[in-house]
Amino acid sequence: MAYNILYIEDLDAETRNLTFQRENFKIKSIPPSNSIDKIINDINEHNPDLIILDYILTEGSDLKYCNAPTIAATLRSLTAIEEFIERPIVLMSNQDQIVNLYRKDYTSHDLFDYAITKQNATKTCTEKFINKCISIIDAYEKIANNKFNLSKILSINEKLIHSKLNFYLNENNKSVYEYSRFIFEHLIRCSGMLIGEEVLSARLGVSKESSDWEKLKAFFEDFKYKGIFSDSYNRWWMSSIDYWWINYLGEKYSLRHHNAEERVEILKTKLGLNLNIVKSSDKNLSTNYWVICKQTKLPLDPFDGIELLEEEFKPWQDKDYVSIDGYLEDIEKYGKLVSDLDRIEMRKYS
Numbered sequence: 577m578a579y580n581i582l583y584i585e586d587l588d589a590e591t592r593n594l595t596f597q598r599e600n601f602k603i604k605s606i607p608p609s610n611s612i613d614k615i616i617n618d619i620n621e622h623n624p625d626l627i628i629l630d631y632i633l634t635e636g637s638d639l640k641y642c643n644a645p646t647i648a649a650t651l652r653s654l655t656a657i658e659e660f661i662e663r664p665i666v667l668m669s670n671q672d673q674i675v676n677l678y679r680k681d682y683t684s685h686d687l688f689d690y691a692i693t694k695q696n697a698t699k700t701c702t703e704k705f706i707n708k709c710i711s712i713i714d715a716y717e718k719i720a721n722n723k724f725n726l727s728k729i730l731s732i733n734e735k736l737i738h739s740k741l742n743f744y745l746n747e748n749n750k751s752v753y754e755y756s757r758f759i760f761e762h763l764i765r766c767s768g769m770l771i772g773e774e775v776l777s778a779r780l781g782v783s784k785e786s787s788d789w790e791k792l793k794a795f796f797e798d799f800k801y802k803g804i805f806s807d808s809y810n811r812w813w814m815s816s817i818d819y820w821w822i823n824y825l826g827e828k829y830s831l832r833h834h835n836a837e838e839r840v841e842i843l844k845t846k847l848g849l850n851l852n853i854v855k856s857s858d859k860n861l862s863t864n865y866w867v868i869c870k871q872t873k874l875p876l877d878p879f880d881g882i883e884l885l886e887e888e889f890k891p892w893q894d895k896d897y898v899s900i901d902g903y904l905e906d907i908e909k910y911g912k913l914v915s916d917l918d919r920i921e922m923r924k925y926s
Contacts, residue, residue, distance in 0.1 A: 578602055579713060582624035584615070584647065612642050612650050619651070624663060625713045627651075629688075631669035648687035655751045662720075662752040664712040667691040686757055707808055715756045715804035724750055729759070730803035736815055738769055738892035760805055767867065768893040770801050770811040777854050778865040778875035779817075780843065781836030788849035795847070796820070836863040836875070859900045867894060871902030871910070882922070886913045900925055 583605040606618050608630075619627065629644035644667055654660045667688040689712050697705045722728040726737060726745055741763075745755055767775050777784050782792060799816035800806070821831045825846050831839065840853050856865065856875045865875035870884060881897030889895055903910045903922055911919055 579626065579710065580604070580622070580624045581626050581628065581709070582606065582619060582622050583628045584608060584644075585628075585630050608642065610642060612646065615642060615647055616650060616654075619663075620661075623661070626664045626666065626709055628666045628668055631667060645687055652687060652753065655753065662716065664689040664709075664716055664753075664756075666709065666712075668694055668697060670694050689753065689757060689760075711805050711808040712756065714807065715760075716752050718804050719752045719755045724755060729755065730763075730801070731806075732801075732803065732813065736769070736813055740891040741769075744890075756804065759803075762890055762893065764805050764809050764811065766889075766893050768890070769814060771814050771817075773810055774868050774873055776812055776817075778868050779814075779831060779839075781834075781839035781854055781863070781865060781875075782843065783852040783854040786849075786851045788851055791849055792843065792847070792851065795824075832864075832866065834864070836865055857899050857901045867897050869899040869902040870896050871898050871905050874899065874901075882910070882914050882918045884910070884913045885915060 578600050580602050581604070583603060585605055585608070604622055604624070606615075606622070609615050609618075629647055631644045648665050648667075651663070651665065655662055665688050667690070669691070670693065690708060692701075692705055696702075719729055724745075724747075726742065727734040730737065744758060744762075749755070763770055771779070773784065776793075776796075777789075780792070782789065786792070796812055796817060799812050799820065801809075801811035801813060818831060821827055825842065827842065834842070836853050840851050843849060844851050853863075854865065854875050856863070857869075857872070860877065860880045862877035862879050864877045864879070867876050867878055867881065868874060869876045869881065876897055876899050878895070878897055881899055882903055884896040884898060886896070898910050898914075900922070903914075904925060907922075907926060911922075914922075
């Protein structure tokens with residue numbers, strides 16, 4: 577499949593040339609303008625699958641061009657027009673602080689599907705960036721083709737979808753961008769209904785270095801997430817794994833009931849696999865692992881963790897925790913994200 581990419585840039589043709597050197601990418605660039613109407617008309621004329629914007633389109637010139645946020649905000653405001661085609665918008669900037677700002681802004685006033693530095697796009701993470709762009713394009717197409725049907729977008733039986741998810745994504749919200757961004761930020765990039773491989777390892781109590789780790793994962797092949805962004809992120813439906821534990825293994829108690837040692841022993845005995853217990857910090861009192869430390873990514877029982885208060889969590893999402901080790905690795909950062917009581921408690925370790 578060929579992808580049409582439109583790059584609105586000022587001087588940096590090198591970024592475009594270095595990044596999208598692929599047979600299936602057709603790259604067009606247009607210069608910036610001080611007329612937002614001209615820019616919108618140019619975009620509609622080129623009909624791209626994805627738009628890349630330099631953050632500031634004024635470098636090297638005295639002219640005051642429309643910058644990236646202005647262009648993106650105008651495009652997002654046109655979604656109510658029936659014939660308007662929604663397209664992914666990627667922000668690119670030389671400045672880390674600009675990229676980080678838009679990555680962290682997950683409010684309803686979001687403008688961009690993705691933000692990346694030019695360094696990462698052209699040198700450090702080029703392949704990852706390319707794949708991410710393709711994944712976003714495909715997500716937009718699937719959302720539109722399935723007419724905002726959530727179970728089809730997520731490729732799962734409607735019964736597995738948390739009822740509150742329909743509160744955010746329903747017939748009153750028909751923006752492809754909002755569906756795509758919300759699913760990515762609040763379902764794919766967090767733990768809850770879906771879990772990633774690190775959390776899967778923690779909840780099974782099994783080290784990913786085990787010789788039969790891949791064989792164990794094969795038992796969960798039918799539980800893999802196959803909806804939008806699944807080409808970029810490996811995720812599993814946690815409710816299906818819980819069901820498998822009780823009904824396939826025939827266990828009386830839930831997975832959460834057991835500690836890591838017990839979980840591994842059950843899996844080894846009933847599946848005949850060579851599995852090792854996952855390692856964690858020696859400061860943990862419990863091996864009843866269920867989450868991973870935000871800093872170290874090591875398994876953690878929430879009982880041993882320090883809850884992070886940096887954001888509100890949706891009903892289907894797991895809270896974030898940092899371990900004692902993780903907290904001590906970056907006290908300046910995590911000291912601002914925990915409660916006063918936890919901050920005082922942590923002073924005895926520092």
